[in-house]
Amino acid sequence: MNTLTTTLLMAGAIALLVLFASILLPSKYSDQEKLSPYECGFSPKSNMRIPFSIRFFYIAILFIMFDLEIALLMPWPLALSNSLATMPVTMALVIIVALTISLLLEWATGALEWAEY
Template sequence: MNLLITMMTNISLSMILVSVAFWLPQLNLYSDKASPYECGFDPMGSARLPFSMKFFLIAITFLLFDLEIALLLPIPWAIQYGNLTGVVLTTLGLLTILALGLMYEWFNKGLEWTE
């Protein structure tokens, strides 16, 4: 019985929130939504505007390093499971890959924004 009440509550709450999210934006029609925002692109114009290739490369590099750092996050929990040698070797391997990637980007001037 508790499961049924919980599921009905969750379904009702979800439906209420979806309807509020659907109807609420239609009530606030004003010109600020159609004006250019912080990045300077016109929201009503073409979506295919050119942008700097340097920005693209920096963004991709950030995403790659961010994902690789996310692989290091479970290390404190892995240390608790007795196989310390394997964890240390894996961590050193990941850090070596990160350092080599950073050195490669640095030496190929992939991180130079001003050029």
């Protein structure tokens, strides 16, 4: 047998071994302690299964989007110092204009309002 066949047979055998071990070994019984949320040793004060507000996730996505601006604009001073071309400046301006337009659009639609009056 060649090495490829041996490797595939060994990988298949290990996969089957792990599959059978995962079926046979774990305990199928869960107690109340294991199902309760962990809050530093105290019993929970409320139900932790309550879903978050969609506004929270929306603000988080907006933060990530504007935070990426920093990651995209950080290398440009180095690019400008190494080249006399206007391409880095043009690319930076395109990113800044796109982010400014999106910020103005979100501001106009009220997406940045956290509390509803």
